[in-house]
Amino acid sequence: MMAVYIKELLDNFRDRRVIINTLILGPLMGPVIFAVMISFMTRQATERMEAPLELPVVGAEHAPNLISFLERQGVIITEAPDDPEAAVRQEVEEVILRLGPDFGEAWEAGHPAPVELIADLSLRYSGTTITRVRGYLNAWSGQVSQLRLQLRGVHPDLTRPINVQVTDLSTPESRGGMVLAFLPYFILITVFMGSMHMAIDTTAGERERKSLEPLLINPLPRWQIMAGKLAATTSFALMTLALGLVAFVFAMSYLPVEDMDMALNLDLRVAAWAFLLCAPAALMAAALLTILAAFAKSFREAQSYMGLVILVPMIPSFWILIDPTRTETWMTMVPLLSQNVLILDLVRGEPMNLAWVGLSLATTGLAALVLAAIAGTLYNRPNLIFTSG
Amino acid sequence: MIEAKALRKTFNKGKVVAVDEVSFSARDGQITGLLGPNGAGKTTTLRMLYTLLKPDSGGIKVDGIDPAAEPLKIKRALGVVPDSRGLYDRLTARENIRYYGRLHGLDKATIERRIDEFVRVLDMGEFIDRKTDGFSQGQRVKVAIARALIHDPRTVLLDEPSNGLDVMTTRALREFLRQLKSQGRCVVLSTHIMQEVAALCDRIVIIAHGRVAAEGTADELLARSGEKTLEDAFVKLIGSDEGLLA
Numbered sequence: 001m002m003a004v005y006i007k008e009l010l011d012n013f014r015d016r017r018v019i020i021n022t023l024i025l026g027p028l029m030g031p032v033i034f035a036v037m038i039s040f041m042t043r044q045a046t047e048r049m050e051a052p053l054e055l056p057v058v059g060a061e062h063a064p065n066l067i068s069f070l071e072r073q074g075v076i077i078t079e080a081p082d083d084p085e086a087a088v089r090q091e092v093e094e095v096i097l098r099l100g101p102d103f104g105e106a107w108e109a110g111h112p113a114p115v116e117l118i119a120d121l122s123l124r125y126s127g128t129t130i131t132r133v134r135g136y137l138n139a140w141s142g143q144v145s146q147l148r149l150q151l152r153g154v155h156p157d158l159t160r161p162i163n164v165q166v167t168d169l170s171t172p173e174s175r176g177g178m179v180l181a182f183l184p185y186f187i188l189i190t191v192f193m194g195s196m197h198m199a200i201d202t203t204a205g206e207r208e209r210k211s212l213e214p215l216l217i218n219p220l221p222r223w224q225i226m227a228g229k230l231a232a233t234t235s236f237a238l239m240t241l242a243l244g245l246v247a248f249v250f251a252m253s254y255l256p257v258e259d260m261d262m263a264l265n266l267d268l269r270v271a272a273w274a275f276l277l278c279a280p281a282a283l284m285a286a287a288l289l290t291i292l293a294a295f296a297k298s299f300r301e302a303q304s305y306m307g308l309v310i311l312v313p314m315i316p317s318f319w320i321l322i323d324p325t326r327t328e329t330w331m332t333m334v335p336l337l338s339q340n341v342l343i344l345d346l347v348r349g350e351p352m353n354l355a356w357v358g359l360s361l362a363t364t365g366l367a368a369l370v371l372a373a374i375a376g377t378l379y380n381r382p383n384l385i386f387t388s389g
Numbered sequence: 390m391i392e393a394k395a396l397r398k399t400f401n402k403g404k405v406v407a408v409d410e411v412s413f414s415a416r417d418g419q420i421t422g423l424l425g426p427n428g429a430g431k432t433t434t435l436r437m438l439y440t441l442l443k444p445d446s447g448g449i450k451v452d453g454i455d456p457a458a459e460p461l462k463i464k465r466a467l468g469v470v471p472d473s474r475g476l477y478d479r480l481t482a483r484e485n486i487r488y489y490g491r492l493h494g495l496d497k498a499t500i501e502r503r504i505d506e507f508v509r510v511l512d513m514g515e516f517i518d519r520k521t522d523g524f525s526q527g528q529r530v531k532v533a534i535a536r537a538l539i540h541d542p543r544t545v546l547l548d549e550p551s552n553g554l555d556v557m558t559t560r561a562l563r564e565f566l567r568q569l570k571s572q573g574r575c576v577v578l579s580t581h582i583m584q585e586v587a588a589l590c591d592r593i594v595i596i597a598h599g600r601v602a603a604e605g606t607a608d609e610l611l612a613r614s615g616e617k618t619l620e621d622a623f624v625k626l627i628g629s630d631e632g633l634l635a
Contacts, residue, residue: 003491007480014479014520211475214533217439218492219464382442 004228027244030186031251056080059099094126172263173349180347184340185317194240199289202229204302223376237282245271280364287371332356335364391415396447407433413594422590423579430599431579468542474533478522493540507535527558547578597627
């Protein structure tokens with residue numbers, strides 16, 4: 001078994017393509033995409049929040065007070081295009097403020113004066129701008145109503161029967177956890193990617209090279225040959241996992257997290273925990289991919305199966321992204337899902353529940369061993385050995 | 390010493406009968422040739438001998454060992470060069486051979502000593518430390534033979550060993566097989582080439598349509614068929630000339 005293990009590692013380390021794909025590109029892909037994505041997102045958000053707001057206004061002459069208030073707030077009032085609806089629809093402008101000729105009339109009469117915001121709410125990028133414009137309008141509206149009440153001798157507090165305050169208990173770490181919601185997915189995909197090539201090479205590749213038949217003539221129980229191959233594949237997956245996690249730790253340290261008032265709780269200690277959590281998943285991925293690849297006659301055929309299997313770790317990750325819920329005990333017993341929820345707890349900076357960690361390791365480990373045992377029996381099937389006849 | 394008795398093997402749930410009632414024996418210190426046209430069942434017979442296939446019925450004994458009862462022991466007794474050479478392209482010839490030595494549980498010193506012997510006998514000095522990617526057929530066969538015999542087996546099975554070899558390499562191969570014979574080993578090879586058995590084999594087992602059509606020395610076969618050349622004898626004994634041109 002050791003002989004098979006050593007040979008498979010040596011064989012695959014000789015292949016420069018494998019090294020580049022699984023040990024360099026694979027672990028780097030996640031962190032790089034992730035870092036670029038997050039820094040882009042935050043830069044966009046802060047730019048939109050802080051950049052001077054340019055607001056095209058139709059009929060500015062109908063409400064000079066409002067306009068001067070906006071200008072005092074630093075809003076740059078610009079001339080609106082002739083056809084404001086078309087301008088928004090063609091995405092020339094994000095938001096246009098329209099004040100009709102009836103504004104002055106209603107104002108004088110003491111009725112709510114109509115103010116129209118023209119925008120396409122399905123465009124996500126316009127959300128920040130609309131919120132800012134609304135905020136200015138509400139502030140002005142509040143000011144005016146206070147003045148009006150004071151003129152009539154009414155205390156303005158009478159119109160505020162309750163005062164709502166939200167006490168935010170989120171910590172910089174837990175806010176960072178929101179950003180790191182994608183992390184478990186990237187980690188698990190790294191594990192699958194890491195074992196993929198090796199799983200194919202040691203099984204389907206062996207059949208394609210026609211070296212499986214001579215190999216099985218050696219005086220070694222077949223499950224031992226498979227065990228050596230699985231061990232090599234798992235080692236590769238673990239190596240990829242470790243490199244990927246270290247790359248993540250480094251990539252995250254370059255992010256401008258202080259600007260976002262959050263902390264990314266991803267240091268080497270957290271990475272070590274994540275490694276421990278995902279280690280049984282590595283054996284599971286290796287066994288699963290090996291079983292599939294063993295049925296394929298050629299490299300190409302095996303690769304076409306792999307495309308589908310890569311979706312497997314995505315299912316729990318996306319489920320959690322779509323429907324975020326509290327971690328419950330049953331979740332920690334479902335392989336792949338348990339790694340997801342526990343890594344999320346980890347990056348939120350919550351104390352580790354050791355019972356949950358144990359459950360996750362045990363159940364995933366058990367599933368991995370069952371798959372490995374199935375893989376071990378595969379070479380007892382003659383139709384998986386011969387390429388022809 | 391190999392004894393095969395009434396071997397039968399079917400595929401596709403019994404629809405295709407690959408080998409039926411094949412019995413023969415191969416003695417130590419002799420080269421036994423399984424001769425037959427393509428698809429006659431030679432490879433299937435050999436695969437049953439080296440335990441990769443289980444016969445549906447019939448029995449095999451190699452040096453008195455029953456493969457069904459002791460599959461690992463019989464694998465240690467055999468050296469097999471199968472039809473598919475299957476070398477690892479990214480490993481050197483030496484590493485390929487060493488791998489099989491390790492799988493046989495041999496220690497380092499023994500493996501290296503045996504490899505040095507094969508380098509000398511099979512004339513592999515030029516390419517022993519090169520990666521096998523791009524090796525010629527002849528070089529591949531030599532590596533496959535060294536790999537199969539690394540554990541010094543008493544019985545040697547070769548499936549179509551001279552396939553794709555040029556004349557010079559074939560001559561060297563035959564010389565090597567004669568050496569194995571003179572060392573007292575039991576050598577069994579399958580082939581569809583008449584000249585090969587004529588030049589090499591002490592005993593000939595003619596297989597056609599999954600059955601043994603005739604068995605004996607070259608002279609015995611000539612006498613039985615009443616023909617003058619082995620080729621004519623072969624055609625007469627298998628009852629047709631199919632596969633001869635392949």
